[in-house]
Amino acid sequence: MSRLLDVIRERKSVRTFDGTLLRDEHRKDLEEYSANIDNPFDIPVEFVFLDAKEHGLSSPVLTGEALYVAGKVEKKPYADVAFGYSFEKLVIRAWELGVGTVWIGGTMKREKFELAAQVKETEMMPCVSPLGYPATKRSVKDSLMRKGIGADNRISGEKLFFAEKWGQPLKADDEMTDILEMVRWAPSAVNKQPWRIIFKDGVYHFYEKKDKGYTAEQTGDLQKIDVGIALCHFTMGLEELGRQGIVEIQNPGIEIPEDAEYICSVRV
Numbered sequence: 001m002s003r004l005l006d007v008i009r010e011r012k013s014v015r016t017f018d019g020t021l022l023r024d025e026h027r028k029d030l031e032e033y034s035a036n037i038d039n040p041f042d043i044p045v046e047f048v049f050l051d052a053k054e055h056g057l058s059s060p061v062l063t064g065e066a067l068y069v070a071g072k073v074e075k076k077p078y079a080d081v082a083f084g085y086s087f088e089k090l091v092i093r094a095w096e097l098g099v100g101t102v103w104i105g106g107t108m109k110r111e112k113f114e115l116a117a118q119v120k121e122t123e124m125m126p127c128v129s130p131l132g133y134p135a136t137k138r139s140v141k142d143s144l145m146r147k148g149i150g151a152d153n154r155i156s157g158e159k160l161f162f163a164e165k166w167g168q169p170l171k172a173d174d175e176m177t178d179i180l181e182m183v184r185w186a187p188s189a190v191n192k193q194p195w196r197i198i199f200k201d202g203v204y205h206f207y208e209k210k211d212k213g214y215t216a217e218q219t220g221d222l223q224k225i226d227v228g229i230a231l232c233h234f235t236m237g238l239e240e241l242g243r244q245g246i247v248e249i250q251n252p253g254i255e256i257p258e259d260a261e262y263i264c265s266v267r268v
Helices: 003-012 024-034 078-095 110-116 138-149 172-186 220-241
Strands: 046-051 067-074 128-130 161-163 196-199 203-209 246-248 261-268
Touching: 003 067, 003 078, 003 172, 003 220, 024 046, 024 067, 046 078, 046 110, 078 172, 078 220, 138 161, 172 196, 172 220, 196 220, 203 220, 220 261
Parallel strands: 161 196
Antiparallel strands: 046 067, 067 128, 196 203, 203 261, 246 261
């Protein structure tokens, strides 16, 4: 079993924290790690660590958080995909250290966070996350939220991964099975899982399956961010196998539904 797949499956969104400050070695690790995160689109994502008490930051869906990390990126094409890719790398690193996180895009006083993170007019701050140690027991509102969005459920692979054309289920070889499971278990806004992959001629083509109401000037396209998260899991899975995936933007022209959009391709 893949070590990375274990991490991805075990990782949960944490909204209930024990109230203790992040240990110095963990904060230092995450600060240093975040400073060196890159993405296939060469769009820098800047991470800003924010003390909740100092800046008066909070979220009505959280309990016991003391520290946040905000991500900001210049407004440009593919910024939202790049953001999702880079932010997810930090989320995975945090979980490996025993530090809990949850993607927060709307349930916060955004103006306070943007002021604390010093977001410029040319930038957007799609999401933030608390950083802390999970409490031994979830709060009632945390449990209700997880149940409401079906947080422990995922769409079956046959509805996400296709061969040659949209809707034709992909039968992956043994080496790619774990990698596609990593993609299937990626987190997404309200657990919508808006990514789809078509495998054709040795290339994996990534698409966004759109739902209404997930795009705003301050956040970008949240579902493109989700595709970036899925892409992150895919390429990290390849790296674990010692393989390199070449990410390119070259639309193969495959027929897709009207509510879908081509994002990028990975040549393996």
